[in-house]
Amino acid sequence: MSQYEPIEYAGDAETAPGDEAPDGREFSEDIGSYLVGLGLATMLTVVSFFVARTTLVWEPSIPVALAVLAIAQMGVHLVFFIHITTGPDNINNVMALGFGVLIVLLLLTGSLWIMAHMNHNMMLMDHGM
Amino acid sequence: MSAFEAAAGDGRRYGAGHDQGAEHRQPAAERAGGKPASRRVIVAYGFWVFLLSDIIMFSAFFATYAVLAGATAGGPSGRDLFDLRTVGIETACLLLSSFTCGVASIGARMRRGAWFHGAMAATFIFGAAFLGLEVREFTSMIARGAGPGRSAFLSAFFTLVGCHGMHVTAGLLWLLTMMAQVFAKGYRADILRRILCFSLFWHTLDIIWVALFTTVYLMGAGP
Numbered sequence: 001m002s003q004y005e006p007i008e009y010a011g012d013a014e015t016a017p018g019d020e021a022p023d024g025r026e027f028s029e030d031i032g033s034y035l036v037g038l039g040l041a042t043m044l045t046v047v048s049f050f051v052a053r054t055t056l057v058w059e060p061s062i063p064v065a066l067a068v069l070a071i072a073q074m075g076v077h078l079v080f081f082i083h084i085t086t087g088p089d090n091i092n093n094v095m096a097l098g099f100g101v102l103i104v105l106l107l108l109t110g111s112l113w114i115m116a117h118m119n120h121n122m123m124l125m126d127h128g129m
Numbered sequence: 130m131s132a133f134e135a136a137a138g139d140g141r142r143y144g145a146g147h148d149q150g151a152e153h154r155q156p157a158a159e160r161a162g163g164k165p166a167s168r169r170v171i172v173a174y175g176f177w178v179f180l181l182s183d184i185i186m187f188s189a190f191f192a193t194y195a196v197l198a199g200a201t202a203g204g205p206s207g208r209d210l211f212d213l214r215t216v217g218i219e220t221a222c223l224l225l226s227s228f229t230c231g232v233a234s235i236g237a238r239m240r241r242g243a244w245f246h247g248a249m250a251a252t253f254i255f256g257a258a259f260l261g262l263e264v265r266e267f268t269s270m271i272a273r274g275a276g277p278g279r280s281a282f283l284s285a286f287f288t289l290v291g292c293h294g295m296h297v298t299a300g301l302l303w304l305l306t307m308m309a310q311v312f313a314k315g316y317r318a319d320i321l322r323r324i325l326c327f328s329l330f331w332h333t334l335d336i337i338w339v340a341l342f343t344t345v346y347l348m349g350a351g352p
Contacts, residue, residue: 014166016173018329020235030238034231041224045339049217052347063348070343074336081231081332093177100181104188111192 015089018082037080044073169322176326180333183296187337190292191344194285198349202280207349210275212266216346219262220338223297226255227335234328240316249308252331256301263294286345293341296334303327 020030048069051057057065078084084093166174198207229251236244267287270276277287307327310320 014170014174016170016325017177018173018234018325018332019169020238030235031232034228034235037231038224038228045220045224048343048347049213049220052350053213066343066347070339073339077227077332077336077339081227081335082329092174096174096178096181100184103185107185107188108192108195112195115196 014092015083015085015087017084017093020083033080033083037076040076040080041073044069044076048073168318169325172322173325173329176329180329184333184337187289187292187340190285190289191340194289194345197281197285200281202282204280204283205273205275206282207286207345210270210273211346211350213346213350215262215266216342219259220342222255222259222262223335223338226252226259227332229255230328230331234324237311237316237321237324242311245311246308249304253301253304256297256304256331260294260297260301263290263297267291290341290345293334293337296337300327300331300334303330 020033048066051062051065051069078097084090084097086094229248233245233248233252236242236246236248267290270283275283277284304327307320307324310323314320
C-alpha cells in the first residue's frame with residue numbers, strides 16, 4: 001500500500017454510511033451540507049428548549065411537540081451529518097437503519113405498554129385489599 | 130452486498146436476450162455492480178450495523194428510564210434537580226463538536242493537515258467541555274443526596290446518562306488515537322477508514338443525546 005493512494009470510491013455501486021458524495025466536489029460544497037445541518041439542528045434545539053419552558057403553548061401538547069421536534073432533529077442529523085439518503089447506492093444503509101428503528105420502536109412501546117398495564121392492575125389490587 | 134442489491138443490479142444492467150445461464154455462473158457481487166464493494170464501504174457498513182445495535186441497547190435504557198421516571202420514592206424529582214441552562218450548554222457543545230467532526234472528516238479526505246488536526250482539536254475541546262459539565266452535574270446531585278441509590282428514578286437516570294457519558298469518554302480517547310495515527314502514519318487508506326468509523330460514532334452519540342435531552346431533561350423539567 002502506498003502512502004497516499006486515492007480513497008477507494010471509483011465505480012462503487014454503494015456508498016459507505018458517513019461518506020459525502022464522492023465525485024470531485026470542492027471543499028466548500030462538502031462543508032455546505034454540514035453547515036445546513038448545523039443551522040437546522042440549532043434551530044430545532046432552540047425551539048425545543050423554548051417549547052419546554054414556555055407558557056404560550058397549550059400544556060398537554062408540549063410532550064408531543066417535543067417528541068416531534070426531537071425526531072425531526074434526528075432526521076436532520078442522519079441526512080446532513082451521516083449522509084443517509086434514499087439513493088440506490090444507499091439501500092443497504094437505509095434498510096439496516098429501518099430494521100434498527102423497528103426494533104427500537106418495539107422495545108419502547110412494548111415496555112411502556114406492558115408496564116402501564118401492570119401498574120394499572122397492581123393499583124386495582126391495592127384498592128381491593 | 131445483499132441479494133436485493135444484486136437483483137436490482139440485474140434489472141438495471143441486463144436487458145432481454147441476455148444469456149442467463151452464463152450469468153448464474155458468476156458470483157453475486159460481480160453480477161451486481163461489475164465488482165465487489167470496496168473495503169471502505171464494507172468496513173463502514175459493518176460499523177453502521179454495530180452502531181444500530183448500540184442504539185438498540187440505548188433504547189432498552191430509555192425504556193427503563195421511561196417506566197421508572199415517576200418512581201422517586203419520596204425523593205427529589207427531575208423538576209427539583211435538572212438545570213436546563215447547563216443542559217443547553219451541553220447540547221450546544223455536542224452539536225458543535227459534531228459539526229467540527231464533519232469538518233475534520235472533510236479535511237482528512239482532502240488531506241489538509243491544518244483542517245483535520247484543527248477540527249479534531251476543536252471536537253475534543255467541545256467534547257471535553259460536555260463531559261466536564263456532565264461530571265459537575267453528577268457530583269452536585271450526589272452531594273445533595275440525590276445519588277443513584279436514592280430512588281429507582283435516579284438509578285435509571287444515572288444509568289442512561291452515565292452510559293452516554295461513557296460513550297463520549299471512549300469517543301474522546303478514540304479521537305486522540307486518530308490524531309496520533311494520522312500524525313505518525315499519514316492519510317493511509319486504513320487510517321482513513323478508521324476516521325470514517327470514528328465520525329460515524331461521534332455523530333451517532335449526538336443523535337442519542339438529542340433523544341436524551343428531550344425525554345430526560347426537557348420532559349422531566351417541564352413547567
